[in-house]
Amino acid sequence: MTIGEGFLILRNGKKGTSPKLIKSKRGQTVGVHEVKRLWVVPAFMLIPGNILSMPFEWWPVFTLGDNTYSLILIPFAIGLHQQVQGMLPKEAVSQLGRRVVGLGILITLIAAAGYWYPIAAIVAVAIAIIGREALTLTQRMQEENMPFYFRKRTMA
Structure with missing residues (x-):
């Protein structure tokens, strides 16, 4: 299911992003793209x-x-919500999709090992839950630490 989610994000996640204006920490108006998808x-x-x-x-x-x-x-309902501010939405969503596919492959390999080592099945479930949340948190923190891509630029 996680690999399928990753492929859905890669293929359809970047479609129909919504631009919006927000206030930055310094009070300036900047642009972000919001990605909301439900499959x-x-x-x-x-x-x-x-x-x-x-x-x-x-x-x-x-x-x-x-x-x-x-x-x-x-x-099953699979949803994606992401706010992109530091790079183009297409790049950010593709990056997340590749990471989710990689996590799915890792989960599949560990779950397959559960055939011989039953504890591996429990580990696979834990990695699936914790790993997916870690990917979301990592992506959010990475975005927050990047400068705004859509901002007012001064001509020098």
Whole structure:
């Protein structure tokens, strides 16, 4: 899911950014771009047992070995909110997208190791939550420390 989020950010995150004017810490009017996106991503999940097939005769049930699984569609909402002030919005959003894809690949590798080492699955969940929040915080702090890209420039 994190890799998918990264690709959505890379592909569609930079579309439709909204420029707005804010006051800087020094009281000057400067421009920023606000990125607000929301995607609904459908995901099919396998539910073990025949819990869903009991009330509905027509519900699809798959048998693998001795186990039965029902298929269910769950829509996930993925959102992005970022305020860009120190670089072009396209560059900032692409940078975030690449970082999210990298985090997703790392999570996938650690989760795959969970097949042999069960504790790795728990570590993967922790890295997913903490890592995504760390990316957001890092990006915000990086933006705040950069000079305003959209500001009034004096001619010398």
